[in-house]
Amino acid sequence: MNIPTSAPSVDRPAVIIGAGPAGLAAARALRARSIPYVQLERHSDVGGIWDLDNPGTPMYRSAHFISSRDKSGFFDEPMPSRFGDYPNRGEILEYTRSFADAYGLRDSIRFNTSVSAVAQDDGTGEWTVTTSDGTIQASAVISCTGVTWDPKMPDVEGAAEFGGEIRHSVSYVDPKEFEGKRVLIVGLGNSGADIACDAAAHAEKAFISTRRGYHFIPKHIMGNPSDSSESLPIWAERALYRFVSPIIIGDIRKWGLPRPDHKLFESHPLINTQLLHYLQHGDITARPGIARLDASGVVFTDGTREEVDLILFATGYNMSIPYLPRDYVEWVGGRPKLYLNAFAQRPGLFGVSYIEVNSSAYTLFDRIAHLIAEHLSDTRSNTPRAARFRQVVKTHNPDLSGGISFVGSDRHATYVEVRAYKRELRRVARRMGWPDLEPRFFSSLRRTRTAAKQEA
Missing domain, CATH: 3.50.50.60 (FAD/NAD(P)-binding domain)
Structure with missing residues (x-):
């Protein structure tokens, strides 16, 4: 793999691909740090797989969360208490869309825009994202297109x-x-x-x-x-x-x-x-x-x-990323091998949804996006620390199993134990001098419920 020799211009936005829960978590994290970005969504609305009208969704009418309401929301944004203990598909879609409205995340989403290819210039490190509506020059690509679209x-x-x-x-x-x-x-x-x-x-x-x-x-x-x-x-x-x-x-x-x-x-x-x-x-x-x-x-x-x-x-899915050149990441058992399940060895390439875990994923998406956003902020204002983290990505190989010997199948290649995973995310943040994700971290972004409802 050829590694770019320089960093792309900070004038270029990051590109977030996908506006499901993972993409919305990434967008909120970047917005909190005033990092310019463009978000691309092939469907006409947010919600990802929970929207039955989204082409290719694996969702079915009777679906519910397998994690409980009070464990399943975005960070610092609990699900309404009127939801069932295990929210149904309609409630989850409602919650996800209200989250997007509450933080003004629709503003930067280009709906009905699919991505066919991404490529990085090996000299400048700049990304070209090819979409159904033309190309975008970007400083980074954050893939948030999920793991349940390519049936096995x-x-x-x-x-x-x-x-x-x-x-x-x-x-x-x-x-x-x-x-x-x-x-x-x-x-x-x-x-x-x-x-x-x-x-x-x-x-x-x-x-x-x-x-x-x-x-x-x-x-x-x-x-x-x-x-x-x-x-x-x-x-x-x-x-x-x-x-x-x-x-x-x-x-x-x-x-x-x-x-x-x-x-x-x-x-x-x-x-x-x-x-x-x-x-x-x-x-x-x-x-x-x-x-x-x-x-x-x-x-x-x-x-x-x-x-x-x-x-x-009902035999599962491949974690394919069809718009990404195959050799941009290493693949193990049909799963992309990423540091902390989020950072590619290739600089400027990230993923938020490539994880299997024994817990709710939404808050984990927020914690992953938090680290990605801190690193992207460093690439603009603290380049020595950004370079130091890139070295961590290359050399650090933490144990995320929590002592569990996961079954040796392809599906378990990206499995993590939630307690061990959260601990490691916190350790990395402390090691890099990044702030922890604390309550009210996103409060300044949140619109009043009345304003969000009116704008929606």
Whole structure:
């Protein structure tokens, strides 16, 4: 990789690509430091994946946050108490848009503008961003386009012979799609579990196929959202669930699910005991992995067979960045390798949403954007410190696992443990002499609710 030999002109704006939650966090952080920027959004409004009208969104009508309301908001901007404990899709979209209005973030967004390519001049370090509306010369590029747009479809023996419908869950929207059909959901991530519940309630017959067992966590413990336990050390949280799970969850093998082959938090736990309800009542049947397909059905690895009309693969996504040259970042298991999951080795290139974590992401987006903005501020007013941080990016390799041995799959290549991750972000800020992200940090930017509502 050729590294630029000089820094781009500070007269050039930074470019933020995407106006979903990650992009809005980046915009607020830059605005707080008066760093000029342009934000590009291919859709006609903010909201990212939570807007069902956004082309390519993986969202479905029944979706809810898997983290609780009081843990899930942007930094210093709590979600309204009138929302449910686990906000639904419409509430999250409403909240995200009101956040953009409250901080005047729409002002710098160019809607209906897609990005086809970015390139950096290896001599000057200046970026050229090619859009559907022309090119922009930029001092930096902050990619905030998310990780759930490029579906990962497995190759399955016999797929060409299968007479039914095969789709990825990215195309799923409404449970009415299941009515009158025998449906198989493949994959047991949290979205797969959600969609399986929709199938259980609406399909003629529903099945779920999974090769691996997962730990289930109840959404509430003693009436409180279970992610309140995040305030505990990781060992204490594990001990809590070792005590609680046998009482509340029980042995999931009784309902056909495989026993987990890993410890709690070494892969994503399922925050969905509703699926267990449907399994217990026979509304959905658990099956192991798929061995092959034939003309009218599915043969599973245990030799059983089911006739199905629709197979929906909830098998995850590639973290692709289609507008970025492949060699601008190193890729590990289909994930971009970034310092703190945010800083590329190539100067002036950043990402805010390329992270998998056992917690709500919004406040983490803010903390990541905070460090990016501090560094961009240094490139304008403290170049020695900016150069020192670039050296940190090249040489520092912190452990973000929190002592957890994550499952060795591609999906877990970018996994972090939230407590360890937050600690490291604070350590880096202190090491560089940057201020911590404290309450009321953004207060001067916030418009009154009346003014924001009128301008919206």
